[in-house]
Amino acid sequence: MTMFEALLAPPYGGYVAILLMTAATYLCRASGVIFMSRVRIGPRLARALRALPGSIVVGTVLPVAAQSGAPAFIGVAAAVAVMATTRIEVLAMAAGLAGVAAARALGL
Amino acid sequence: MHRLAAASHHRTGHGLTRPPFTLAGTLLGARLVIPLLPGVIVFGSAFGTAASQKGLTLWETLAFSAFVFAGASQMVALEIWTDVWTLAGLLTLVVVTTTVNARMILMGAAIQPWMAGMTRTQLAGTTFMMTDSNWLIGSRYRSEGGSDRAVLFGSGLALWVSWVAATAPGHLAGSLIENPEAFGLDLVMVMFFSAMIVPMWKGPRPAIPWIVAGATALVAQQLLGGYAFIVIGALAGALTGAFIDDDV
Numbered sequence: 001m002t003m004f005e006a007l008l009a010p011p012y013g014g015y016v017a018i019l020l021m022t023a024a025t026y027l028c029r030a031s032g033v034i035f036m037s038r039v040r041i042g043p044r045l046a047r048a049l050r051a052l053p054g055s056i057v058v059g060t061v062l063p064v065a066a067q068s069g070a071p072a073f074i075g076v077a078a079a080v081a082v083m084a085t086t087r088i089e090v091l092a093m094a095a096g097l098a099g100v101a102a103a104r105a106l107g108l
Numbered sequence: 109m110h111r112l113a114a115a116s117h118h119r120t121g122h123g124l125t126r127p128p129f130t131l132a133g134t135l136l137g138a139r140l141v142i143p144l145l146p147g148v149i150v151f152g153s154a155f156g157t158a159a160s161q162k163g164l165t166l167w168e169t170l171a172f173s174a175f176v177f178a179g180a181s182q183m184v185a186l187e188i189w190t191d192v193w194t195l196a197g198l199l200t201l202v203v204v205t206t207t208v209n210a211r212m213i214l215m216g217a218a219i220q221p222w223m224a225g226m227t228r229t230q231l232a233g234t235t236f237m238m239t240d241s242n243w244l245i246g247s248r249y250r251s252e253g254g255s256d257r258a259v260l261f262g263s264g265l266a267l268w269v270s271w272v273a274a275t276a277p278g279h280l281a282g283s284l285i286e287n288p289e290a291f292g293l294d295l296v297m298v299m300f301f302s303a304m305i306v307p308m309w310k311g312p313r314p315a316i317p318w319i320v321a322g323a324t325a326l327v328a329q330q331l332l333g334g335y336a337f338i339v340i341g342a343l344a345g346a347l348t349g350a351f352i353d354d355d356v
Contacts, residue, residue: 008193014168017193021185021205022175028209030235032216033223041221044350051349052218052342053247054308055321056211057301059341060240062322063329064298072295076302083306090143092306096299100292 071103127225129258137262140245141270147296148267149274150288155182156278162189166279173275177268178239180335181208211338214346215243219260222250226257237264240297244304251308316352321345 007016041049065072079096086092152173159169176182184204190197216238223231234257246260277284288294309315325341332340 008195008198010191011165013191013193014164015171017185017189017198017201018168018172018175020198020202021172021181024202024205025176025178025181025209025212026236028206028212029216029238032213032218033220033231033235036217036220037224047352048346048350049218049221051314051317052214052346053244053251054305054315054318055345055349056214056218056338056342057244057305057308058318058322059325059345060211060338061298061301061305063325063337063341064295066326066329068295068298071292072298075292075295075299079299079303080306083303087307089140089300089303092303093143093296093299096302097292097296100295100299101290104290104292 070108071100074103074108075100128256129226129230129261130256131258133256133258134262134265136256137242137245137259137264138266140249140259141242141263141266144241144267144296144300145270147293147300148270150285150293151179151296152271152274153278153284154288155179155186156275156280157282158183158186159275160279162186163191164189164279166276169275169279170272173272174268176205177236177271178205178209178212179271181205184208184335208335210336211240211342212238214339214342215240219243219247219250222246222260223257230257230261234261234264237261237268239264239267241300242267244301248304248307313352314349317345317349320348 006012036049039045061076065076075096078099079092082095083089083092155173156169159172160166164172172182176185181204185201188197188200188204216235219238223234226234238260242260242263245263249259274284285291285293292299305318321341321344323341324344325337328337328340
């Protein structure tokens with residue numbers, strides 16, 4: 001076994017893999033921040049950035065809910081309704097999870 | 109929240125204002141994370157259990173959660189985990205990790221204007237702690253007029269501690285809850301994201317990009333599968349935002 005092969009086998013291989021994943025993930029975390037700190041933000045880019053948070057949220061929720069089916073949509077509706085009326089996150093989360101659990105218990 | 113948002117700015121030696129980064133902000137961030145903790149703990153332990161089933165040692169599992177700190181990509185990585193790695197295997201791992209976590213590039217870009225003025229250490233630490241829910245907590249706090257950047261760091265730190273801590277019992281004793289799906293806990297992030305749409309709502313016009321993002325993401329998911337749909341949908345939303353006037 002060469003030294004290189006030994007590095008990719010136990011007990012080191014797992015840590016090498018974790019290290020590479022750490023680097024890839026930190027690069028994802030940092031690259032958007034670094035890139036934006038180097039460009040001048042004009043009015044058009046500012047509008048795009050303002051639209052981004054909501055776009056990420058809806059672009060995540062909708063496909064994941066569609067994949068999970070009716071219980072997910074019932075949960076989403078419950079969470080949004082409770083948040084809109086109470087503005088208390090804990091209650092909204094509880095309502096959402098209860099909605100999913102109830103719909104699944106009913107076999108939806 | 110607004111009381112702390114009004115915290116005074118620190119003056120630097122040059123008379124320039126440096127935006128606040130305080131202990132109070134760190135604690136506020138940690139408090140805002142509380143509704144999410146049940147989900148984080150259950151899924152941290154589920155990751156620990158899955159990792160032990162794949163043959164990872166306790167220390168490997170803890171290092172995994174502590175350094176990578178990105179749940180979805182950790183779970184997906186276990187699918188392709190192996191005892192003996194090859195270069196091709198490692199390359200696949202890096203590509204899969206980057207695909208699952210590419211949404212963080214956009215999240216970082218969206219929140220960067222708020223991070224301007226941080227010291228190098230604050231910036232490095234806050235960037236490391238940035239994950240979906242605390243990014244959203246920070247974005248909301250900022251959109252409501254908050255200025256303390258430590259809210260982003262504190263909420264990330266609280267999530268990190270819970271995520272890493274939950275990994276150990278999961279590895280040692282098996283998952284804390286046998287069937288998290290029965291309690292809807294697999295959708296805890298989706299519920300949190302949905303609830304957060306409410307305070308983000310500023311009227312129908314600024315929501316047009318969101319609808320474009322949602323529709324594009326749905327189509328991308330149907331056509332491509334995988335995880336690329338988040339980034340594709342979000343880019344479509346941002347592009348739409350760039351070309352419409354979002355004044356309410």
